[in-house]
Amino acid sequence: MKKVIWAIDIPATPHIYDKLKDSLRDNVQVIGVGPLEKAEEILKLVEEHHAEEVVTAIEDPCEMHKLLSGGIEPLIAIIEEIATCKTESECKEYENKGYIIVKSDEGLSVLEIKEFARVVDIMFELAEPGEVHEHEH
16 A cells, blocks of 8 residues: 655545546555645655655646655646536536536636646656746745
8 A cells, every 4th residue: 555645735535536546556545735835845744654655736847856856756636627617506417426626716617637647757848946937935
């Protein structure tokens, strides 16, 4: 069984748990820590919990580089938008079917996690820390 640090803001529902298990081809123990954006926080939790895997949504290339340099090849969720709704009642048919319903200013989006993939398998280029780019503070 693999211990997995769950560092995203999507709850690990039974359906999502099964997708993760299928992607890793192993049983998993999910350790929910909430959405984290700093590599140092994730690396510390990996060490504390003796975790073997990490699911994250880090977008900052420097932070991703730090994770990779720390020996972590994180997984990210591959998500597809299934539908959009203007009201919650329009989305009723998607409830309890493994979909994620996200509210925004424009309405609601129905999302499905298709699979989990290693970031190194899907990214074409990771920014080196020396490259010039802006950080939001």
